[in-house]
Amino acid sequence: MIPQAPEQRRALIGEYVLGLLDEPEASEVRELIEHDRAAARMALEWEHHLLDLADALPAQQPSPALWQRLQQSLGWLPASGATEGGLRRWWNSLGLWRLTSAGLALLVLLSWLPGVLRDAPTGASYTAVLQVPGESARPGWVITVDGDGTLTLDSLVADSIPADRSVQFWTLVDPKDGPRSLGLIEPGKAVTLSAEQIGAVQAGQLFELTLEPEGGSPLNRPTGPVLYIGRAVLIAGS
Incomplete structure (x- = not known):
C-alpha cells in the first residue's frame, strides 16, 4: 500500500528508484509515478540526488x-x-x-572504443555510460557525441521489453527546464541522432532510458521506471 505521509512516500519512491522493491510493490509505485505529478517529481529528484552523491565520491x-x-x-x-x-x-x-559515472565511462571507453580519441573531430566530444540505477557494476549502454555533435547510442545488453511497453530516451541539462525526450529506441539496437536532434551537449548532462507505456510517455516527462542512467563526460576538445 502506498503511504499517504509525504516523507514515507518519498522514502518508498527512493527505494523504487534504487531498484530495491519487489513485485507487486514496485508495480504499485510505478503506477503512482505514471499518474501522479508529485510522485514523478520525487522520482526525478531521487535520480539527481543519487547521481550527485556518486559524482562527489573520488574515483x-x-x-x-x-x-x-x-x-x-x-x-x-x-x-x-x-x-x-x-x-x-x-x-x-x-x-x-x-566508481563514479565518469570513471566507469572512461574505463569502458578506453577498451571498447579505442579509436574515439584518435579519430574524433576537432570539436568537443563526450561519452556517457548508462547504468542500472544504483548499480555501477551494470553498464547497459554507451553514448558517444562526436565533435560535429552527432550522438551514437550503443547497447551492451539485450533487454527483453513487454509488448505493451516502450523504451524512451531522455536528456536533462538543467532541472529547471525539465527533461527532453530524444525519442523511442529499440532495445539492443544502436541509435544515431544528429546534432540538430540532440542540441548542445555539455559535461554533466544527464541521459537516461525509461520504461514507458506503448508509444512513449503520455506527458512531457518520464513516467516509468529508469532502466539506465548516466552523465556526459568530456573526452576531447574544450
Missing part, C-alpha cells in the same frame, strides 16, 4: 580482478569458474559504489 583505480570481471560481464573474456566466488564478493562490495 578509484580498479584492481586487476575488477577489470577482469568487467570484461567478463561485457562478454570480452570467458568466465572463470575458479575465481567466480571471490570476484562476486568483490563485485557486490561497497567499494564499487565509489
Whole structure:
C-alpha cells in the first residue's frame, strides 16, 4: 500500500528508484509515478540526488580482478569458474559504489572504443555510460557525441521489453527546464541522432532510458521506471 505521509512516500519512491522493491510493490509505485505529478517529481529528484552523491565520491583505480570481471560481464573474456566466488564478493562490495559515472565511462571507453580519441573531430566530444540505477557494476549502454555533435547510442545488453511497453530516451541539462525526450529506441539496437536532434551537449548532462507505456510517455516527462542512467563526460576538445 502506498503511504499517504509525504516523507514515507518519498522514502518508498527512493527505494523504487534504487531498484530495491519487489513485485507487486514496485508495480504499485510505478503506477503512482505514471499518474501522479508529485510522485514523478520525487522520482526525478531521487535520480539527481543519487547521481550527485556518486559524482562527489573520488574515483578509484580498479584492481586487476575488477577489470577482469568487467570484461567478463561485457562478454570480452570467458568466465572463470575458479575465481567466480571471490570476484562476486568483490563485485557486490561497497567499494564499487565509489566508481563514479565518469570513471566507469572512461574505463569502458578506453577498451571498447579505442579509436574515439584518435579519430574524433576537432570539436568537443563526450561519452556517457548508462547504468542500472544504483548499480555501477551494470553498464547497459554507451553514448558517444562526436565533435560535429552527432550522438551514437550503443547497447551492451539485450533487454527483453513487454509488448505493451516502450523504451524512451531522455536528456536533462538543467532541472529547471525539465527533461527532453530524444525519442523511442529499440532495445539492443544502436541509435544515431544528429546534432540538430540532440542540441548542445555539455559535461554533466544527464541521459537516461525509461520504461514507458506503448508509444512513449503520455506527458512531457518520464513516467516509468529508469532502466539506465548516466552523465556526459568530456573526452576531447574544450
